[in-house]
Amino acid sequence: MNIYEMKRKLKENLTEKRYIHSLNVMEEAVRLANRYGADVEKARIAGLLHDCAKNVGREKEDELIKKYGIETDEIQKHSHALMHSILGKYIAREEYGIYDEEILNAIYWHTTGRPGMTMLEKIIFVADFIEPGRDFDMAKKAREYAYKDLNRCIVMCADATIMYLLDSGKLIHPYTLETRNDAILALL
Ligand code: DGI
Ligand code: FE
Ligand code: FE
């Protein structure tokens, strides 16, 4: 599938708002890849497709988890927000024909991050948070650092997510905490 076909299919499968967000993340990811010397074409595809599972719907989500034999832990199972990045990897492969493991992993890890992220994984994690459509305060602050100090920017993204999760009483996945700790350790 070429990028135009991917865009057409994605547009059919996402809400308009989510599709625009995806295009924004794609463009931000390309800018970050240029800045940090990552593979620009991989960043473009991973950015475009990172949320491809976002609007799947609950029933279909359960069906696909079974179909692809996706293994999840207790916390992931109870969070649609966490499941969409995991399921996204499988949808990108099965429905968009993406077989590049680096791209698939960047999609898989885009919500929580993980310790020891690759540059492409960091780029998608950050691009998702700072794309121009995100206009909350923390996104503005993180945007200032994205092109100066990527690890510091990751700390800011993780902090904002953790504060939001605490504030709304949601489960915090250990990966979310590990991402923050790993990025802080990288600053020391
Ligand atoms: O899909 P997007 O909205 O573009 O962004 P995303 O994939 O980074 O997802 C953000 C959502 O994921 C946000 O509502 C917070 C949630 N999230 C991130 N880390 C965790 C989490 N939710 C839970 N329950 N636990 C986490 O550790
Ligand atoms: Fe997402
Ligand atoms: Fe994110």
Ligand code: FE
């Ligand atoms: Fe996103």
